[in-house]
Amino acid sequence: MPTFRLFVSMHFAIATLAIAHWLVAPFPPPSAVVPLAVFSLLSPGLLFVYLSIPTLRRTLKSFYLPIGIAWAAAGALAGPILDPYINLSNLHATSNTAPELLAQVVLWRQIILLLIPLVVLSWQYAMRQVVVFCALTSVLNIALLSRSMVLEQMISSSLLGIVVVQTIIFLLVGLMIVKLMNVQREQRQRLSEANARLTLYASTLEQLTISRERNRMARELHDVLAHTLSGVAVELEGLRAMLRLDVERANVLLNHSLQAIREGLSETRRALKELRARPLEDLGLALALRALAESYATRFDFGIELTIDADLGDYGAEVEQCVYRIAQEALTNIAEHAQAHTVQLVLKRDRDHLRLLIGDDGCGFDPNLGAEGNHYGLLGMRERSELIGGRLAVTSQVGKGTQICFSFGGNQ
Template sequence: MKPREVNPGLLAIFRLFTAIRLVLGLLALVVIEVGLGPLGQTRLPTHWMGLGEAVFTLVYLSLPGLPKKLGKLYLPIALAASTVGPIFSTSLAIDPGTSLELGQARLAMGQWQLVILLLMPLILISWQYGFKAVVFYTLAMAIFDILPAVFLFDQDKVRLYLGISIFIFRTLFYWLIGYAIARLADEQRKQNARLEEANRQLASYASTLEQLTISRERNRLARELHDTLAHTLSGLAVQLEAVEALWEAEPGKSRRMLQDSLGHTRSGLKEARRAIQALRATPLEDLGLNLALEGLARSEAERTGMTLELQLPDVPPKLRPEVEHGLYRIAEEALRNASQHAKASKLVVRMSQKDGKLELLVQDDGRGFDPSQPPPADRFGLRGIQERAAAIGGQIRLDSQLGKGTSITLSLEAEA
């Protein structure tokens, strides 16, 4: 018998069952003393024995420190007390000297009462130890019952056969009940095991998703740093190298270049602060998608002196927050590329929705480039746009020609 963790709910029911037994036993004691008179005096010793067992079991189950002290022995002791006590008191109540009819009636009544009293131990054994323990328990109980009957009724075959038939019926009935309860307990444990496994898998998935989110956030921060600090520092390094080379030969020109470097430094610092502030995408939270895109496009156009052609739908599309954020970042990256690299005079920003598709177009009339030539490994701008588009389930179409400008189009499924 392999013990399992005791279910606290079953122990509470066990205590309640024992308390009800005790109350009914006390009521029966009153009936014996008052109602039966001298006739009931012969049954008092066995009745007091049953009450003593009920009191012991109830106190035993109510003491809070015993489960920890006794460990695995705690439940078997309670089961033994609640089983041996009723069987022993029922066996002592048998009086072989009574008449045949009265003796049969008392024997049958005592055994059927015993069937009810032993149901709770049977349930606990079935739940905690399984069907094999039920078989062992019922067979031991039957032997413990049959031996006194054989000794007491060796000359009374009728009562002996009656007792044995009741023992056999009780054993078969207990097997049926025990098997059903053991099956239910096994199924519940299997379901609990599957649930625990699903929870472990879910925790593993959550951990993987967290790592993926962290990785994506690192890539996003890398793109933000590239578009601010990396551009400024790389340009500043080139200018300072030129200043060093011309410092003695052309001091006037080198001083002007140094002033330009200081200007670029201040501009880069401003851009870095703007990028840090924009990491939270507060315009989206405060204004919504349409107004955030309009503010972003007008800000870039005014800063660079480009003319702006802006077309946004009257009703903003319904998108999930993460999709809105990704779209806004793509527009921001495309506008920054146009303002920093394109040398353009006109900027077009257009967002439209048709046939379940949402498109965002950012176009300039700048110098363009050859899209067939892969950018250097440290150029994160276009790669960052493509990564963001893939993260929100969109696609990027890039069209550019040398001297004829660049257009970047984001296409994604619009939500219903």
């Protein structure tokens, strides 16, 4: 609409200059054409006002733009009948070809004015409407020219040629604009669909991540709270049975139960703290992984050998989170099941290749039984690595420990 209003204001300026020329001309225009001159000035002026009132657009809705286009076209088509009537009487005595030359000038000037509604029409509608517009303007042009040239003769072939050329120009311009707008609409549609798919993917990924974190925390709380509370319940049952028979044995069971409760409470607090803490954001991957490994080694009393590159580059939050969670899950499995004395953790970067290696000298397990057993931790690590395009390899043998290798980037 701002572009349409700009074009209409240009039309108004051209009409104003034309009337100013008539007023200062040696031969004043006949009084019969004064209403037409007023129309040529008022038409673009009133159309500009029409296009500047938002209330009309809300009221007329889908009819608002077609009315404006028809209005602009009618104002442009008034030229062929207005200028010849004003000047024919003055030019007739001078030259027999003057009226035709004047009509040719008016037709060429009219192309500029009719481009205003044509551009807006092509911009907003399809090629069918452009063809109808070109046909109507051509018919009206021929009719108006025939009427204005009636004093001389029937409309000449040169004027018909100009009308044909004008129509061809309008069709080519309209076709070009319609095709450009169709391409733009298709691109906008594809972009909208891509954004919708990306939003859905992001939402699904977020839900999947939340679900996996919930499953991991459920397993941790199950291993900590469920096992602790089950053991305490059994010990309290024994304590109740032995309270009257063997007080010393009952005190031993009581102390053991209190110790188990304290350990369970400590593990629960640790798990809850991990939900709130953001070690990667606060420390970075290298320091966060070192702190995690040392914390597990201290709490579960096993030796730790750390080899972590200080400069790991920038792999993005998603990759760093995956590496941290895989290391955390591996250390948790070692602490709970491996019965290891020494753990080795290596994190190295070779150009664009990141490699994490975690090995232990624990009891190991048979990897072929993973699908039948309850190795949910290994399954979670594999899912995390596949999600970011990494690769996870697990090597283990009963009595000879376990080695977990995660790689990302490069040729893996």
